[in-house]
Amino acid sequence: MARIQIGALRKTYPGARADTLHGIDLSIEDGEMAVLVGPSGCGKSTLLRMIAGLESVTDGEIRIGDRLVNQLEPAERDIAMVFQNYALYPHMTVRGNLEYGLKNRRTPRAEIDARVTEAARVLEIEPFLDRKPQALSGGQRQRVAMGRAIVRKPQAFLFDEPLSNLDARLRGQMRVEIRRLQRRFATTSIYVTHDQLEAMTMADKLVVMNAGRIEQVGSPMDLFETPRSLFVAGFIGAPGMNLLPVEDLRASGADLTGLPGTTSVVGIRPEHLLPDATGAWMALHVTVDAVELVGSETLVHLGAAGLSAPLVLRQPGAARLAPGMPLRVGLPRQHLHCFDAHGLRIAQDSTDPALRELESRLDALR
Amino acid sequence: MQTKRTIFPNKGLPWLLIGPQLIVTAIFFLWPSAQAIWTSFRREDPFGLNTTFVGLANYTRLFDSGEWVAAAGRTAVFAVSVTALSMISALVLALAANRVLRGSRFYTTLLVWPYAVAPVVAGVLWWFLFNPTIGLLPYMLSGFGISWNHRVNGGQAMTLIVIAAAWKHVSYNFLFFLAALQSVPKSLIEAAAIDGAGPFQRMRDIVLPLISPTTFFLLIVNINYAMFDTFAIIDATTSGGPAGATNILVYKVYADGFLGLNLGSSSAQSVVLMLIVVALTFVQFRYVERKVQY
Numbered sequence: 001m002a003r004i005q006i007g008a009l010r011k012t013y014p015g016a017r018a019d020t021l022h023g024i025d026l027s028i029e030d031g032e033m034a035v036l037v038g039p040s041g042c043g044k045s046t047l048l049r050m051i052a053g054l055e056s057v058t059d060g061e062i063r064i065g066d067r068l069v070n071q072l073e074p075a076e077r078d079i080a081m082v083f084q085n086y087a088l089y090p091h092m093t094v095r096g097n098l099e100y101g102l103k104n105r106r107t108p109r110a111e112i113d114a115r116v117t118e119a120a121r122v123l124e125i126e127p128f129l130d131r132k133p134q135a136l137s138g139g140q141r142q143r144v145a146m147g148r149a150i151v152r153k154p155q156a157f158l159f160d161e162p163l164s165n166l167d168a169r170l171r172g173q174m175r176v177e178i179r180r181l182q183r184r185f186a187t188t189s190i191y192v193t194h195d196q197l198e199a200m201t202m203a204d205k206l207v208v209m210n211a212g213r214i215e216q217v218g219s220p221m222d223l224f225e226t227p228r229s230l231f232v233a234g235f236i237g238a239p240g241m242n243l244l245p246v247e248d249l250r251a252s253g254a255d256l257t258g259l260p261g262t263t264s265v266v267g268i269r270p271e272h273l274l275p276d277a278t279g280a281w282m283a284l285h286v287t288v289d290a291v292e293l294v295g296s297e298t299l300v301h302l303g304a305a306g307l308s309a310p311l312v313l314r315q316p317g318a319a320r321l322a323p324g325m326p327l328r329v330g331l332p333r334q335h336l337h338c339f340d341a342h343g344l345r346i347a348q349d350s351t352d353p354a355l356r357e358l359e360s361r362l363d364a365l366r
Numbered sequence: 367m368q369t370k371r372t373i374f375p376n377k378g379l380p381w382l383l384i385g386p387q388l389i390v391t392a393i394f395f396l397w398p399s400a401q402a403i404w405t406s407f408r409r410e411d412p413f414g415l416n417t418t419f420v421g422l423a424n425y426t427r428l429f430d431s432g433e434w435v436a437a438a439g440r441t442a443v444f445a446v447s448v449t450a451l452s453m454i455s456a457l458v459l460a461l462a463a464n465r466v467l468r469g470s471r472f473y474t475t476l477l478v479w480p481y482a483v484a485p486v487v488a489g490v491l492w493w494f495l496f497n498p499t500i501g502l503l504p505y506m507l508s509g510f511g512i513s514w515n516h517r518v519n520g521g522q523a524m525t526l527i528v529i530a531a532a533w534k535h536v537s538y539n540f541l542f543f544l545a546a547l548q549s550v551p552k553s554l555i556e557a558a559a560i561d562g563a564g565p566f567q568r569m570r571d572i573v574l575p576l577i578s579p580t581t582f583f584l585l586i587v588n589i590n591y592a593m594f595d596t597f598a599i600i601d602a603t604t605s606g607g608p609a610g611a612t613n614i615l616v617y618k619v620y621a622d623g624f625l626g627l628n629l630g631s632s633s634a635q636s637v638v639l640m641l642i643v644v645a646l647t648f649v650q651f652r653y654v655e656r657k658v659q660y
Contacts, residue, residue: 054556075562087553091575100571101561148561 002065002155002188004028004051009060011046020046022212023060028205031186033179037199037235038209045160047209048192052158053077064155075104080149081158084165086141088133094144095129101152119147122181139170146178150185157182159191163198175201196236200224208232230343233267239299239312241267241337251306254282254331260338260346267337270299270314274330275321282331286311288321302329399640406633417630424634433610434618434635441593441614444528448592452532453584456539461569463540464547474544481537485595489602492530496603516604520611523604527612530603531596539584546580547573586650594643615639 004027011021021043028034036044049055051062053074062069069077080101088097095116102112120126123143133141142162149157162178163171179202182189193199199206200220208215208223208231216228220236227233233241244266249256259266286302289310298319302311313329321327338346374380406424408417428434463473480488496516498504504514516523550573558568574581597616600606606613606621613621616639623632 052556052560054559074556074560075564079560081557081560083553083557085551085553087551087557089554089558089572100558100563104562104567148557152561 003030003063004034004156004188004190005061005063006047006051007061007063009047009050009062010058011043011050011055012058018212019058020212021050024214026207026214026217028188028190030188032204033182033189033191033202034205034207035191035193035199035203036207036209037193037196038215039235040194041211042209043212044192044194044209048158048160048190051077051156051190052079052081078155079158080152080154080156081160082145082149082162084161086133086145086162086165088141088144088148090133093130093132094125094136094147097133097144098129098147098151101148115151115153116147119151122150122184123147138166139174142166142170142174146181150181153185155188157187157189159189159193161193162191163193164195171198178202196238200236206236208235210235226345227267227337228345230265230267230339233337233339233345237269239270239314241269242273242311243267243309243339244311245308248307249282249284252284252304253306254284256282258333259336262340262346263338264341265339265343266331267339268331268335270312272332272335273311273313274332275300275313275315275319275327276330282333282336283328284311284331286327286329288323288325288327290323291319291321293318302327402633402636402640404633405629406637407630409630420630424630425638428631428634428638437610437613437615437618440524440612441616444524444531444596444612444614445589445592447524447528448531448535448596449585449588451528452535453539453581453588455532456536456584457543459536459540460543460547463544474541477540478537480534483534485534485598486602488534489530489599492526492533492599493603496526517608520608523608523612527596527600527603530599531592534599535588535591539588542580542584543577546577550576583650586646590643590646594639 006024006026009021009024010019012019024043024047026034036047038044046055050057051064053069053072053076057070064077064079089100092100098116098119099112102115107115116129117126120129123146125140125143125147128136128140128144133144136144145162159178163174166174175198178191191198191202203220205217206220206223207217210231215235216223216232223232223236227236227241230243234243246256246259246263246266249266284304284307286304286307288300289303290301292299292301296316298315298317298321300313300315300319300321302313304311311329340346405417407419407421409420409423410417459477463470463477466473483491495501495503496514498515498517501514507514514522516526554572554576555568558572563571593614594616596614597620600612600614600617601620604612606617615635619632619635619639622628622635626632
């Protein structure tokens with residue numbers, strides 16, 4: 001049980017021209033599940049591996065609990081890691097895999113047996129204890145990898161994209177299970193993924209990374225509702241937020257009065273677009289390009305003369321729209337996200353809940 | 367295993383394609399082997415004019431003679447020493463090359479060179495290095511108070527051929543070990559490091575078990591090499607001497623047959639060697655390849 005603090009952490013690979021990490025500051029509270037998410041190459045795995053002690057620290061500091069661990073060997077950091085390919089020892093039985101870390105730490109035999117039995121029970125892998133990993137399915141191997149982490153009772157769990165080798169259904173199950181286990185043991189955890197759905201559903205604290213920097217840290221809903229930058233806005237949520245350059249809006253004849261003057265891009269989530277905008281404050285004339293029925297909801301792709309990228313509108317149930325139909329979509333004021341020329345969020349009055357409420361009532365009245 | 371079958375419309379073409387290989391095999395392998403087996407049952411007169419069938423006499427004489435048994439013992443010592451020395455040094459070199467991230471290709475290329483050296487040349491090289499009169503190493507050893515003369519001292523002669531033969535085969539072992547080490551997933555080593563295993567334990571518990579298939583394969587190949595493929599090195603360095611101290615089985619076949627002109631006994635010896643090769647190969651395919659699966 002420990003707090004993990006990272007201060008001004010930098011990583012430069014020898015011979016590389018640019019830094020991989022440019023000064024990361026992050027603090028993860030005791031028992032918290034932090035999820036690092038970002039596109040490949042953003043440095044999230046490097047950060048995790050530096051915390052694990054598998055990569056050296058170029059500059060800055062990493063603290064686990066009260067200890068500065070920069071110079072410590074991975075084994076001395078009291079952490080456990082779950083790897084993407086599970087990294088189970090293929091020549092040992094499941095029991096051997098679970099015991100290995102404890103044996104190396106000279107844990108008494110009775111204690112080893114007790115912990116292995118307990119972990120096997122929690123993970124429901126008792127029937128496989130004497131099998132080799134080769135004889136297990138992907139999901140079972142994943143459990144063994146989790147088991148290897150929990151028998152050690154470490155200060156922190158580190159997960160490096162642990163679910164990316166599983167099929168979609170199993171991934172959904174394991175997601176819930178990992179979260180359940182993490183809560184049960186109340187162990188501080190860092191979870192790396194490139195899957196924003198995993199990130200949203202599992203995180204207490206969501207850390208969005210891009211090109212070696214942290215873009216935003218907060219609860220998943222914080223990031224979803226008030227993305228601090230265009231990058232976060234586009235990355236969190238599926239399908240992504242519609243991002244409309246102001247020029248496009250102007251070209252398609254939208255009324256822009258009332259937008260902050262420095263606005264360069266306007267964002268709106270697919271579920272906030274109104275399919276019928278008679279009287280909305282801002283509206284666009286569009287044509288239906290394609291209709292995707294997902295079952296519980298419908299995704300409608302819209303195009304318009306002045307728009308460089310298509311808009312996506314999300315509606316619950318089956319929408320009665322067909323490709324080619326003209327539509328006038330409304331962009332409700334209270335759901336607009338405005339970004340300046342640097343791609344940063346412009347703090348708006350709409351962040352004030354009272355004003356937001358008023359705006360929406362006005363919209364409804366018109 | 368599924369194999370792709372190609373259907374040839376003409377029956378002659380497959381034979382034409384496989385023909386050259388079959389002819390080479392027949393002329394250079396099957397025919398001499400048959401000859402050896404045939405000759406091993408016969409005795410030639412001193413002038414080589416005619417031969418008589420003697421049954422198993424050549425074999426019984428062989429196993430009764432202390433000389434052949436002694437040579438077999440020497441061969442065992444030689445084979446075990448060469449295998450151990452060349453495999454251990456190759457593993458150490460492969461581990462070192464595997465640690466180097468940059469330029470490992472460069473080291474690999476350098477380390478493969480000895481394999482390209484013809485055995486006789488390698489033998490002559492070591493003959494020069496260890497030459498008691500003009501050699502570099504005897505001179506250096508004399509500084510430590512060791513007097514080196516493999517022409518007189520049988521143990522030193524054995525040491526010399528072991529070093530020469532092992533050196534020649536280190537490259538081969540190195541390549542296989544390096545490939546095996548590179549196929550060990552890095553995350554396994556990292557997982558073991560997090561699990562509290564030090565470098566030595568990681569080596570013992572993870573790396574060595576995972577490369578064991580390669581190790582066993584090399585074990586068989588090296589024993590084969592030491593027993594049957596070292597003729598040229600011995601011929602160029604010690605010629606079986608002094609007093610037969612380095613006269614191992616394969617050299618004895620040559621010495622008895624071509625120098626002693628006892629073709630019957632020589633053939634019987636080579637048939638015995640042939641059976642040993644068959645046995646080793648059988649062990650390799652039957653047991654080793656199956657047992658070391660994890």
